[in-house]
Amino acid sequence: SVTEIRSGFTAIKANIQARDPIRTLSILSYPHSLHRVKSSDRCCITHHLFNFYVDKVFKHCKTEDSYVNRKISSIANSFLSVKRKLGQCHEQNKCMCGQESAKKFKQILVNYEGLNVTSAAIKSLGELDILLDWMEKSR
Amino acid sequence: SGELYCSLPNPRNVHFESINMKNVLHWSAPEGIGDGVLYKVKYSVYGVGKWIRKPECRNINSTWCDLSNETSDYEEQYYASVKAFLNGMCSNWTETTRFNPLTDTKIDPPMVSVSSTEKSISIILTAPEKWKRSPEGESVSLLQVYPGLQYNVSVLNKKTKKRWFFSVSNNTLVVPWLEPGTAYCVSAQIYVTTPLLHSGFSKEYCIATLKDKMA
Known part of the structure; x- marks a missing residue:
């Protein structure tokens, strides 16, 4: 599923990122990159971020382009299946949330709520490769 | 201005x-x-x-x-x-x-070195290095950048024109059960699954298996 997310995103990356004119702000990378997250917090942050994208981002990412919309919904479906798996880890206490991950995720929500909902959703979608690069690197 | x-x-x-x-x-x-x-x-x-x-x-x-x-x-x-x-x-x-x-980024093909015995070819593959500031700078292989990096290797029997393809994760490959005294040509490509990236195939490196001493 992560590979499907990656290929779905690659197909619309230029289109989505072109809709985000704000260069000076990042939802996932500000002020610190995801790459600074401790390995012990990785599962929890990933779990939170998948919930974040499913609950807050995808629903606000409608465009006038039906091809892009189809790609977004297929990415969202892939997110749902990964989210379910992560949920199981969380329930089996294999995905502990420490102070660091809570702080990091709170910052992401602050960044998100600092923009109007559509801009924040499109920017978050345009940053999917930041999430995927981090997930794949830390695998 | x-x-x-x-x-x-x-x-x-x-x-x-x-x-x-x-x-x-x-x-x-x-x-x-x-x-x-x-x-x-x-x-x-x-x-x-x-x-x-x-x-x-x-x-x-x-x-x-x-x-x-x-x-x-x-x-x-x-x-x-x-x-x-x-x-x-x-x-x-x-x-x-x-x-x-x-x-x-685009990735260059791997470097390929080959050696042979009577009935096998040994292939050593080396991924290119990431750009570095100066020749004295620390070398970082793209293998370190892309943990999922693999190699696709093609081996051609020059006599029969038969070709095999192998996909390997580590950087060495031994191809056994070959014909003695026969020329084989090897070419390789880098393939990264996530993110999806691949290099072109390298040029061909040809080598002959040693002649059968018993023949």
């Missing part, structure tokens, strides 16, 4: 060309403009609030600028922008799309 309103046409097709994370900004001259145009370049890290000028690419007449040094952290993403000047006139800044060195 003193002119606030910029009437010169913009530079065109401003984009990064990246090979093994040597990241060079390229552009085309503004439409319909002849010689004498000068350019300046700036870049920014996505999510960080400021544009940074590139002094070595100020008032240049070439249409490229090496930003490898400035974009070497592949955990970040970047924008770059170019402005043109001619006879006191200027253009607007023209930007790239968001550049992600990790996914937007």
Whole structure:
């Protein structure tokens, strides 16, 4: 599923990122990159971020382009299946949330709520490769 | 330039060309403009609030600028922008799309070295190195950058024209049960699953298996 997310995103990356004119702000990378997250917090942050994208981002990412919309919904479906798996880890206490991950995720929500909902959703979608690069690197 | 309103046409097709994370900004001259145009370049890290000028690419007449040094952290993403000047006139800044060195670079084929016995060929594959600031700088193999890096290897029997393909994760491959005294040609490609990247195939490296001593 992560590979499907990656290929779905690659197909619309230029289109989505072109809709985000704000260069000076990042939802996932500000002020610190995801790459600074401790390995012990990785599962929890990933779990939170998948919930974040499913609950807050995808629903606000409608465009006038039906091809892009189809790609977004297929990415969202892939997110749902990964989210379910992560949920199981969380329930089996294999995905502990420490102070660091809570702080990091709170910052992401602050960044998100600092923009109007559509801009924040499109920017978050345009940053999917930041999430995927981090997930794949830390695998 | 003193002119606030910029009437010169913009530079065109401003984009990064990246090979093994040597990241060079390229552009085309503004439409319909002849010689004498000068350019300046700036870049920014996505999510960080400021544009940074590139002094070595100020008032240049070439249409490229090496930003490898400035974009070497592949955990970040970047924008770059170019402005043109001619006879006191200027253009607007023209930007790239968001550049992600990790996914937007091209990868060279691996280096291939081969040796043979009577009935087998041993192949050693070496992934290219990431661009580095200076020859003395620390070498980082792309294998370290892309943990999922694999090799696709093609082996051709020159006599029968039969070809095999192998996909290997480690960097050595021994091909057994070959014909003695026969020429084989080997070519290899790098393949990364996530993010999806692949190099071209290397040139062919040919070697003959040793003749059968018993024959």
